[in-house]
Amino acid sequence: MSDGPFDGRLKETPSQTAGPYVHIGTAPQSIGRPALPNQPGPVAFEGTGAVTVEGIVYDGAGEPVRDAMIEFWGADPDGRVGRNGLFGRTTSDFRTGVYRFRTARPGPLKAGTAPYIAILIFARGINLHLATRLYFPENRAQIDADPDLRRVSPSGRASLTAVKASDGEADYRFDIHLQGENETVFFDV
Template sequence: MSELVTPAQTVGPYLSIGLSWDEGPLVVADGAPGAVWLRGEVRDGGGDVVPDALVETWQAGPDGEFHAAGFRGFGRCPTDDDGRYAIRTLKPGAVGGRAPHIDVTVFARGLLHRLVTRVYFADEPAANEADPVLAAVPAGRRATLLAERSGDGYRFDITLQGPDETVFFAA
């Protein structure tokens, strides 16, 4: 007799129900000194955009502290129909001997668990070189963790699978 097996439940595509809110992408107020946008796209292994992902960020403030007036340190943004997300925040400071970085979680359809990664900043080469977490990533893969300066902030694209897959860490 064969057994009937129920497939595992994924984390999407219903992320917009109860998980998004209007202020989610706004870690700091409009006009906050030093405010920058962290923007990017989420793509699947075939290179197609993921229009129903959710990107969450956690970070320290520019002083390396996690609690500051007017700075929540947490952002959440669903991707749009073109797979884009945008979070207005402040560039973080160094924390505990690590380079400035933002912790990122990605939720998307087809995933059984959230994916966890980090955003480092390409314009912080000395700090990045000394960062123990970034140093543990194979040199040829580190570029997938670097946000590049662009216009009014930084660009950080996330690729879920394939040859250009973003480095993800155990949660």
């Protein structure tokens, strides 16, 4: 066998990212098309205990990722997870980069853990979705005592904690930094 380009070994193919058209199949309402039946949207929960979260996904240069898609999932306010959980999907605004969703402020899934919303980020240039969590500032004592989070530095825990919104339509602000000095902690799930 030769060591040339056709030596019989399979070569790795180029990786595929989400691409610029991820919204067409996963969140068509973001491009002005009707949502598909039973397609998750940016509102997963209404009623007592509902919260609105908004933020921006930033790339390594500090620029908004205007084509990000965010999937979010969490327990209900009592910490219960139904058959499907409280699941939703939203996208960044193509002009501003702002994403927004509405869901329940979750209760803890089990004793000794801080309540959180699980978040997956998809975007052009990301080969595999990124997983992170959103914690609430009112649960600081639970965050500091959570066994999963005790392995994360204090600055890492801060990157996972939303801040109370001071104005606008949102209750909380949660910016996500993909790289750089303020990089958000991501989980290997």
